[in-house]
Amino acid sequence: MNDLGELRYFLGIELARSSEGILLSQRKYALEMISNTGLSGSKPKWTPMEKNLKLTSSEHDLKFSTKSDDVPLEDRSIYQRLVGKLLYVTITRPDISYVAQSLSQFMHAPKKSHYEVALHVVKYIKSQPGLGLLISRKGDEKIVAYCDSDWASCPMSRRSVSGFCVKLGISLISWKSKKQNTISRSSAKAEYRCMAQTIAELTWLKGLLQEVQLPIDL
Structure with a gap:
């Protein structure tokens, strides 16, 4: 067993100590996610999800004859990997918990609109990639x-x-x-x-x- 000193980075989670307490963030992990999705040059979003947006499945659209040009994704693994990363980011970002659980309902059959919402969340994280949780001393x-x-x-x-x-x-x-x-x-x-x-x-x-x-x- 080796003593590596004070914990600073573990499984994508960064820890910063100060007189105020301990700050937990996933800045490095978030920046890598933004880069891997090709959104480094995109404009950031200021809300995690569009207001009053309701996500539905393809089966629901067919059942109620919803007219839409929304089509299923050809490669659903891209969506599954991205949503998996977003779920991991919720460890230090409770502000995306709702949209992350909403997107996770469509892992088996994601549509183009679902992937666009997931990219919207990444752009929202891009606005403040270092945002995290403060475990206060007070x-x-x-x-x-x-x-x-x-x-x-x-x-x-x-x-x-x-x-x-x-x-x-x-x-x-x-x-x-x-x-x-x-x-x-x-x-x-x-x-x-x-x-x-x-x-x-x-x-x-x-x-x-x-x-x-x-x-x-x-």
């Missing part, structure tokens, strides 16, 4: 969680999307954006299911922090 040892749901937002299944984030003091330590497993027949049911997912995450985090002997207050 703040109290209290866990605070926020959650919300988007009722029946999926145009194909009418399932709702849950989202939550958990902070320890002022530091963000957990987050998720995920489609719910069942269809909620009211917005209240969607909200309760979202709260249940958040409580489950809080219970797991509480046990984890107790194992490392960190006193916490929920």
